[in-house]
Amino acid sequence: MICKQKNLKFIWLVMLLSLVGMFFVSLYGGRYFIPPGEVGEILSARLRGGAQDSIAGSVVWNLRLPRTLLNVLVGAGLAIAGASYQGIFKNPLVSPDVLGVSSGAAFGAAFGILLSGVNQFATVLALIFGILSVFMTYSLSKLRGESSTLSLVLSGMIISAVFSALISLIKYVADPYDKLPAITYWLMGSFSNASYSNLKLVGVPILVGIVGLLLLRWRINILSLGDEEAYSLGINPVRTRLVIIAMATFVTASCVTVTGVIGWVGLVIPHICRMLVGEDHKNLLPASCIVGAIFMIIVDIIARSATAAEIPIGILTALVGAPFFALLFKTSKGDWQ
Amino acid sequence: MILEVKHGYFGYPKDKNLLQDICFTLGEKEIMTILGQNGIGKTTILKCVTGILKWRQGQTLINGKSMDSSRKALNQIPIGYVPQAHPLSFPYTVRELVTMGRARHIGVFSVPSGKDKKIADQAIDEVGIRSIRDKLCTQLSGGQLQLVFIARALAGEPKVLVLDEPESHLDFRNQFLIIKLIMRLVRERGLSCIINTHYPEHALRLSDTTLLLGQNSYLFGKTKEIITEKRVEEYFEINVKILPVLYQGEEINAFVVLDSI
Numbered sequence: 308m309i310c311k312q313k314n315l316k317f318i319w320l321v322m323l324l325s326l327v328g329m330f331f332v333s334l335y336g337g338r339y340f341i342p343p344g345e346v347g348e349i350l351s352a353r354l355r356g357g358a359q360d361s362i363a364g365s366v367v368w369n370l371r372l373p374r375t376l377l378n379v380l381v382g383a384g385l386a387i388a389g390a391s392y393q394g395i396f397k398n399p400l401v402s403p404d405v406l407g408v409s410s411g412a413a414f415g416a417a418f419g420i421l422l423s424g425v426n427q428f429a430t431v432l433a434l435i436f437g438i439l440s441v442f443m444t445y446s447l448s449k450l451r452g453e454s455s456t457l458s459l460v461l462s463g464m465i466i467s468a469v470f471s472a473l474i475s476l477i478k479y480v481a482d483p484y485d486k487l488p489a490i491t492y493w494l495m496g497s498f499s500n501a502s503y504s505n506l507k508l509v510g511v512p513i514l515v516g517i518v519g520l521l522l523l524r525w526r527i528n529i530l531s532l533g534d535e536e537a538y539s540l541g542i543n544p545v546r547t548r549l550v551i552i553a554m555a556t557f558v559t560a561s562c563v564t565v566t567g568v569i570g571w572v573g574l575v576i577p578h579i580c581r582m583l584v585g586e587d588h589k590n591l592l593p594a595s596c597i598v599g600a601i602f603m604i605i606v607d608i609i610a611r612s613a614t615a616a617e618i619p620i621g622i623l624t625a626l627v628g629a630p631f632f633a634l635l636f637k638t639s640k641g642d643w644q
Numbered sequence: 645m646i647l648e649v650k651h652g653y654f655g656y657p658k659d660k661n662l663l664q665d666i667c668f669t670l671g672e673k674e675i676m677t678i679l680g681q682n683g684i685g686k687t688t689i690l691k692c693v694t695g696i697l698k699w700r701q702g703q704t705l706i707n708g709k710s711m712d713s714s715r716k717a718l719n720q721i722p723i724g725y726v727p728q729a730h731p732l733s734f735p736y737t738v739r740e741l742v743t744m745g746r747a748r749h750i751g752v753f754s755v756p757s758g759k760d761k762k763i764a765d766q767a768i769d770e771v772g773i774r775s776i777r778d779k780l781c782t783q784l785s786g787g788q789l790q791l792v793f794i795a796r797a798l799a800g801e802p803k804v805l806v807l808d809e810p811e812s813h814l815d816f817r818n819q820f821l822i823i824k825l826i827m828r829l830v831r832e833r834g835l836s837c838i839i840n841t842h843y844p845e846h847a848l849r850l851s852d853t854t855l856l857l858g859q860n861s862y863l864f865g866k867t868k869e870i871i872t873e874k875r876v877e878e879y880f881e882i883n884v885k886i887l888p889v890l891y892q893g894e895e896i897n898a899f900v901v902l903d904s905i
Contacts, residue, residue: 394734397733397734398733399733399734522753523752523753524755525750525754525755525756526752528736528740528744529744529747531733531734532732532733532744533733535691535696535727536725536727537747538694538695538696539694539695539696539725539727540725540744540745540747540748540800541722541747541748541800542747542748547752585737585740586734586735586736586737586740586780587736587737587740589755589756
């Protein structure tokens with residue numbers, strides 16, 4: 308792996324520049340093309356408080372900017388949550404939905420849509436059920452009297468299965484002309500209802516979670532060695548692990564809440580980052596944030612501009628992520644035990 | 645006396661009375677070995693001593709202070725634990741893994757400082773693995789990995805080093821190198837050591853005291869008095885002869901198994 312100090316600095320620089328670059332590409336790219344120069348004018352005018360009433364201005368400021376900001380937050384959030392989960396569960400194949408977060412949140416959203424259509428109520432319900440599902444997973448794993456990784460993962464599978472069944476039930480009873488398409492569309496993931504109000508709703512929890520995970524990033528190294536070794540190095544792993552799980556879950560649930568289920572990001576991005584900056588979570592977590600954000604911006608540009616109708620982004624991340632993961636699997640030469 | 649175990653009891657759900665009334669003391673710059681058959685509880689003793697497992701009854705005292713009641717005691721005189729070499733979940737580099745030995749000195753929200761990295765590098769030099777420090781731990785041989793684990797324990801600046809069968813799975817040259825290294829660390833760093841071993845001749849060669857662990861009893865005392873032909877026969881159910889070999893003024897003991905094959 309690349310670990311030379313000089314190379315590492317270069318890689319960080321490239322990653323940051325790509326993020327900034329893609330952010331601006333996302334503002335002027337799309338079905339409604341706006342020249343880069345005009346985007347700059349619109350942004351500076353808006354920031355100075357002078358609101359222009361042009362279509363371009365409204366597209367950039369009210370549609371693309373909140374959407375791109377949400378891309379950044381959700382991409383970074385899902386990727387860092389994935390990297391953290393992989394570290395503390397000592398398994399590079401774990402993804403943010405192992406503990407049932409995604410299926411719990413998805414059930415909450417589907418239930419909300421069933422009751423009252425697509426609105427804030429469904430969003431809040433998604434967040435509540437996302438967190439509730441992890442809480443249930445954790446309580447279930449405690450039933451065996453120990454909080455081992457294996458019992459947590461198994462409990463997560465059980466809770467996920469229950470919520471998946473409930474989602475099917477909701478789809479079965481939902482109005483096939485009105486609510487069923489809405490639910491199905493939501494389950495495939497999309498940034499189409501990005502807005503400043505949504506950004507406000509989940510921006511703070513996602514940011515708090517990301518910052519918390521970044522602060523704890525070196526401790527994840529110790530937890531990844533297993534409980535016995537953590538104890539032997541003078542660290543009590545139980546409480547730290549709980550805090551990390553709580554934060555990663557909070558981030559994932561918040562992301563799923565506004566965008567629906569977007570798979571593969573939390574699994575694939577940390578692996579790309581391992582190849583770039585190495586295994587140390589001190590570098591891996593920040594790198595995952597940046598690359599996750601870049602990835603999400605790019606995929607969302609494709610989702611909204613490839614065809615006249617928007618493609619659900621969950622489909623694209625899976626179509627890009629799965630082959631890429633297959634490639635990684637082939638080239639990694641068994642570095643993972 | 646730096647470490648003392650007082651009336652330690654421990655058991656697992658399946659084997660409730662694995663360890664009963666374990667008492668021993670470890671002095672400064674002393675090496676203690678623990679001998680016994682497979683599955684008799686050697687590793688469990690080490691885990692209880694280092695605080696990985698909790699004694700069901702009894703306690704470990706560090707410098708006279710109970711380890712459970714004050715974590716301070718453990719931080720003032722840290723115990724470095726060297727597990728048996730085992731595969732890792734993630735391919736960390738040697739340097740990254742050794743730096744993790746600093747964990748107890750690094751705050752929850754911090755990352756290793758320059759000083760931590762320097763101490764880790766010193767530990768790497770001390771065990772002589774500088775040439776492999778940027779390699780991935782998953783690509784190392786068993787002997788190299790064992791040295792990495794020792795370096796990691798040293799990075800925590802321990803006063804007591806606890807090693808679980810450090811020479812197992814190694815060829816006899818590497819076994820000897822590890823033993824030499826341990827002797828040097830005790831001499832130069834003033835460490836005290838507790839070592840699990842399967843080799844009575846290693847125990848005779850390097851340790852001051854020995855704990856011989858049996859099914860329902862154990863013996864603790866000076867190594868020369870504990871490891872005798874009679875005792876080995878009693879605790880290992882095998883007939884042996886200890887043959888002293890005189891070489892350059894030093895008496896080295898060889899073990900010969902007498903049982904017919």
